[in-house]
Amino acid sequence: MGKAVRDDLHGLEISQKELQQLTNLPVKYQLVLITNPLKEFSKQLIYKMKGSEGATVVFISFSIFVFSYLIFDIIIKLFANWLTMPSWILLLIVCFAGSATIQIIFYLLWRNIRKILKENMTNSLEILLEDVDRYNAVIKAIDINDQIEAAGNPEVSIQKREKVIAALQLTRADLVRALKTERILRENQNFIISNTELFANNLATLTTMQVTEKATEHGKLLNEALQIALDVQYEMKRLQSPG
Structure with missing residues (x-):
């Protein structure tokens, strides 16, 4: 509901959480897509960048990115110095592989929940x-x-x-x-x-x-x-x- 919802509407909606408690089943459970939180994060970041503290947000974001890359580069040089591929490419591969793995886990969890729900529906x-x-x-x-x-x-x-x-x-x-x-x-x-x-x-x-x-x-x-x-x-x- 809207942010400025009137007081008399508060508590009337039957939420997903309440439904799950009432039915003791994972009803209305949606497949989690890792792209959704990334999109939301990007929107929030862009919104803050357009604000009065835009320069600070850009600086902090860039600093976090550079720091993360440097840490990853040090780890590669210490434990996988036999790799000839540039560390930035490895970072991209690791991020992609990690995202794919997490998404597969979410999918398997969602499929299992759907099965449980179907059996009890x-x-x-x-x-x-x-x-x-x-x-x-x-x-x-x-x-x-x-x-x-x-x-x-x-x-x-x-x-x-x-x-x-x-x-x-x-x-x-x-x-x-x-x-x-x-x-x-x-x-x-x-x-x-x-x-x-x-x-x-x-x-x-x-x-x-x-x-x-x-x-x-x-x-x-x-x-x-x-x-x-x-x-x-x-x-x-x-x-x-x-x-």
Whole structure:
């Protein structure tokens, strides 16, 4: 979400870390590409170079590079003086080979994680993860709308914002409960659910809010929140059904 996210949106998004804790599975795990942190580092470096301390940044960066090269050159001369290839070429080869090795390790780790996830993925969990994506998308849309409003467009302000946030809070609670329930059933196939509080939901409240809000922008958001909640409720009922 945006840097200037409003206080009422804080804590609403269901993060990847929270999803992993709720499901006890490496969901939403992405393959790490070593080029990504390098790109980010380059962007930060260029940004700082354009600033008031640009000369200092350039000097420090150049000094680090030269120092690293000198250390590498000394190591080569001490332990591999039989190599005739220029040390700078060797440094490039070592950097390339090291990067390739690290990337292969990341790939093997990612493939293993994907295998674990595939073996434990249930149809219910897949549906719930899709609902989480939709729920987070609603929050992202609100955040972007807030940024547009803050940029000087008051006409896009969401009316009755408190009801929208309340609806999302209720939906979040249902999603969390459903994910907890799915995990219990997945990890305990023959477990008979006796904790009725896990299945408590707030659909009646959501429905009451939604009835008179259909034509407005915040009504659309409430409809989206309600639809997600209905999907969650359906999944929870299906989870409780034996077989």
